[in-house]
Amino acid sequence: MNPKTTLILGPPGCGKTYTLIKRVEEALEEGIHPSRICVVSFTTKAINEFIERACAKFNLTQKDFPYFKTLHAMGYHGLGLMRTDVLSKEDYRTIGDKVGLIMNGKDNTSVDDGIPIPTIEGSGAKYLQTLMRRTYRKVSLDWEYSYTGDYSLHFEKLDQLDRQIEEYKAANQKVDFADMIYRYVHEVDPPNFDLLIVDEAQDLTPLQWEMVWKIGENSSRIIIAGDDDQCIHRWTAVHVEDFINSSSTIEVLSQSYRLPRSVWEVAQNVSRRIPGRIPKDFLPRDEVGSVSRVFNLVEIPLYEGSWTIMARINSYVNDIAETLRERGHFYSIKGNPSVSKQTRDILSVWKDLQEGRSVAFHRIKDFYKAVPKRGEKAVLKHGATKLLEAADPEGVLSYDNLQREFGLIAPIDRDAMDVANLSDEERIYIRAIQRRGENIDEPPRIKLSTIHAMKGGEDDNVVVYTGSTASCMEGKHPEDEHRIFYVGVTRARENLYILESGKRYRYDI
Secondary structure, X not given: OOOOEEEEEOOOOOOHHHHHHHHHHHHHHOOOOHHHEEEEEOOHHHHHHHHHHHHHHHOOOHHHOOOEEEHHHHHHXXXXXXXXXXXXXXXXXXXXXXXXOOOEEEEEEOOOOOOEEEEEEOOOHHHHHHHHHHHHHOOOHHHHHHHHOOOOOOHHXXXXXXXXXXXXXXXXXXXXXXHHHHHHHHHOOOOOEOEEEEEXXXXXXXXXXXXXXXXXXOEOOEEEEEOHHHOOOXXXXXXXXXXXXXOOOEEEOOEOOOOOHHXXXXXXXXXXXXOOOOOOOOEOOOOOOEEEEEOOHHHOOOOOOOEEEEEOOHHHHHHHHHHHHHOOOOEEEOOEEOOOHHHHHHHHHHHHHHOOOOEEHHHHHHHHHHOOOOOOOOOEOOOHHHHHHHOOOOOEEOHHHHHHHOOEOOOOOOOHHHHOOOOHHXXXXXXXXXXXXXXXXXXXXXXXXXXXXXXXXXXXXXXXXXXXXXXXXXXXXXXHHHHHHHHHHOOEEEEEEEEOOOOOOEOOO
16 A cells, blocks of 8 residues: 555545545645646546636636546557557457457547547457456456356457457557556656546556556655445456555545435445445435335326436336336436437427528528428428528528528428428327427436446436346346445435336345
């Protein structure tokens, strides 16, 4: 353990981010230059909170905090990399073709300094994930293959892919995400820092911990922050013991500003089942809140208020979504509303035109792209999209403008759902939503999510479905189920509903 390290434990809703931001503010007030403060985190959301708060308080800009980054961004910039140095979706597709694996995907761009993040799907995805975990866990390929225990993967193919990736990277001078961490540890001499803060540290892998301690060698003070009870990413090669053993100097934040007493009591009952955890005492809010056990969604008052419904795995989330759809509820899943953006935009534009309002050109352009242009259901003349190119891109257009000059042929009284060319099923669903008094142009009140995806979030009303799986309950680390459902129940600010599962494998909250 590093003697200059303090471990700050932040139980749910105890203001961990606020506390860490205060430590940054105190350092700045001491006269420490922003460039001598390093804040690294598992997520960009936490980093942005640090930057925004410090900038507002001290009249600084984001450029004044060059070392507020995710660990991958530290590696990316510390190694002097550019986007073209990082394996892209095309690179992975080429590698996959060479070894007979499908590796399709897309390139996302991290909000953290423009780092490209390839998302890989297809038969090669599990093979690639296994190789990444091997690197992050700092073990041999044989060990990782045996530990993973997924014998739908062929070791010979895994080894072939490993060698092909290394050959490809060497020949094209490219790196992958794991390389950003590994090479930083072995090639970079980190700057000197007066303060190093590592947030959400319970989610770091062994290789990432090695990077943290490498940065810490040149740091005067180190603050490690997180909560071992909320360590739910073991599948990414996280070892919670690395967090637990990171410091003998421990501070526990003792007041939750989220959990009412009834929810806190349930959370305490769950956390006590976690073996090897760091004991931590913290208090709930003064409010009582409520905890209810139900056996069917119909028993839950979803008709008003803000709701988050969580389940252990995606298939259970999808089952709940199907039930909500059958009952005419408007919801979002993985951030996507249950009525598509294209449909909502068409209906909105047509409503504005019907009610005599002029519509901005960019909305009309998207409308023209989406509506039918041929046959009995045609909304536009053939070639109308070409006519629209003559319109002022900064202007607005009315129904009369569009009909007279830009090829709109649908009569003004035509039903909006006909204009959108919706299926009978979609029409029935949208009408059911409208009968419930919901507005599909506003963000849905009901959100669906896996427990993993909701980590770090909260809501007034939370539903936790207790269904689990054989592999989750009987795997190498069944204690992780306690941590996962602890995270689930502790998202509730007011009311917690425990939706009991009738499945063979379920968690007893």
